[in-house]
Amino acid sequence: MTSSRPFNFAPGPATLPEPVLRQVAAEMLDWHGSGMSVMEMSHRGKEFGSILEAAERDLRELLAVPANVRILFMQGGGLGENAIVPMNLSRGGKVDVVVTGSWSRKSAAEARRYADVQIAADIGKSHKIPTDWALRDDAAYVHVCTNETIDGVEFHELPQLANGVPLVIDVSSHVLSRPIDWSRVGLAFGGAQKNIGPAGMTMVFVRDDLLGRALNICPSAFNYETVAANQSMFNTPPTFAIYVAGLVFQWIKGLEYGGKQGLAAIEQRNIDKAALLYGALDASGFYENRVDPSCRSRMNVPFLLKDEKLNDTFLAEAKAAGLLSLKGHKSVGGMRASIYNAMPLEGVQALVGFMQDFEARHG
Template identity: 45%
Template sequence: MESFTCQGRVYLRIKWKIYVLEEVQKELLSFGESGMSLMEMSHRSKEYSKINNDAQKAVRELLHVPDNYKILFIQGGGTGAFAAVAMNLINRTGSADYAVTGTWSGKAAKEAAKYGKVNLVFPKADKPGSIPAESTWTLNPDAAYLYYCDNETVDGVEFPYIPNANGIPIVSDMSSSIMTKRVDITKFGCIIAGAQKNIGPAGVTVVIIREDLLGNPMKICPSVFDFTHINKENSVHNTPATFSVYVMEKVLQWIKKNGGVEAMEAQSSQKKTLLYDAILHSNNFYSCPIDEDVRSRINVPFRVGGPQGNEDLETKFLQEAEKLKMFQLKGHRSVGGMRASLYNAVTSDDVNLLVKFMNEFRKQYG
């Protein structure tokens, strides 16, 4: 079993990595018959223009994006998109609703508060790892939009439904869930998604936005974050992250060839079941602190040695895992414990290997 590093975390070796990176390797020194690497080419070249357009087309086809939605590629990562969303949309009424269910939605709300009034639709949850019932939410009828994070990577919480915003445009951060499940795009005003979890390397963020929401950015909004301007310039206002878009386009084509989002969703469900079943049937040696109805399919936090965790056993667990080339299973510093990230890059076979290790570790130390 081999591994690879992505954004500071190391995941199990995967099929699309082999396919995509072998293709990238072949073209690294000469893209097509040009004699130049893609990294040397102008972002206004016909070669890059085709890559840019093909990537947009692939997103549209895979997610069944309607014609009245625009697909943009921006830089700045998810954090940049937090600000971009507010600067493009909050100006409509001056306020926005935020459902804060974890680390990233909390950061998004804090960023948006720089540009307008932010209404938290529910207080901070008394119990981490939960989503308050919608019946308890307090929505502002004058909000420009309702924002939520579809899957909280740090906290292991995933929305099992699309919130009801009573006609207000819904904005969702799908950085870690995009291309892992079917999505009814018509339910959303805007979707943002950093590529680095499921669809490519860091450097490009995908924005899907309904066209009627364009045209009213704040005056202070920089042109590189102005969705209206970026759409007009077809995401090449300035030099984009060309190499990141190039690799992303290859990953999207791989998804298309391997059954599309529907196949990724089926695999995601299988992987989730494998890992959560191993935790459930461990006689409390492993435990997941997240409410069962909102447990993430993608980022699975768990403790070793009991519900509160056993520091010595968790240290030993990480050491033994690393001997098998399973790195970075340590949970986020704010949460502790373990965290397994089951992005599209990780296959069911990979999860079976992890589960086998977990069972053997439990038999030895449980």
């Protein structure tokens, strides 16, 4: 499937599957003969009820979420969850955070409002996930960001915590790009705007036994037990974002690639896309990615031009070639290609082709 649109490497909000956008446009004035846009539907009506139910069912199926893990669709965003998680799980006690980049560092800072936070390990400037973690057996939970959007660092295997403390994972920027080993997870959360849909929806996957621990100062709208007891309808959920997410889930279920289907297909495609881009970076003396190969992200690939004076030219020429939003995060500099689920292999091929051409002309 080829597209006439440019390839958009934005880190989130990010590119979405074109068939999903076409369907959203087609259904904008009248969803399934209801006479309403999904934006206009009461969240308590049977039409939206069916949308929510299908979205949850498909998400549960795609990620093989076990029955004892509740799926919540909430408002508040990934950054909001940095506070909402400790409000719900810390009990005002101890929280251990593994810092692997900007997002886990933010999470640690926010959790300090509610808990005794200890940095169990810190990646510093090493670009490699540390293996030696100082964990406390009496911690309420251990927080890990399993894909750092800014730093391009990803866990390719979840830690197995020997002490039985629940593991909390922030999966915002790689959810649905690969399976999750639920046997190692107490809670997972993520904003929607990378791999799922529009900004404004947050997903929380929480194990039953972790409900009911919220601090009294936790707002009702963000209390997992309350939200779970009301099937994500305690307050008005972000209905339109849930609808778009549901279409994305359907799109993943139907995706075929490399003889695989669904999540296995999208994972294989992500592996191939990442291999192609990192391979090109490593083969070049002109570009550089500094992340240790053991923990390079399949989703976010930051890279530097060794001659930084060429940055602006690179971005301008890339845009002219239909390759958008490649500027790196201001804290890191250089470039960043975010190659989420909806980025086709052709997009990465086009980027690599452009990079090689650019190097040939400027190297």
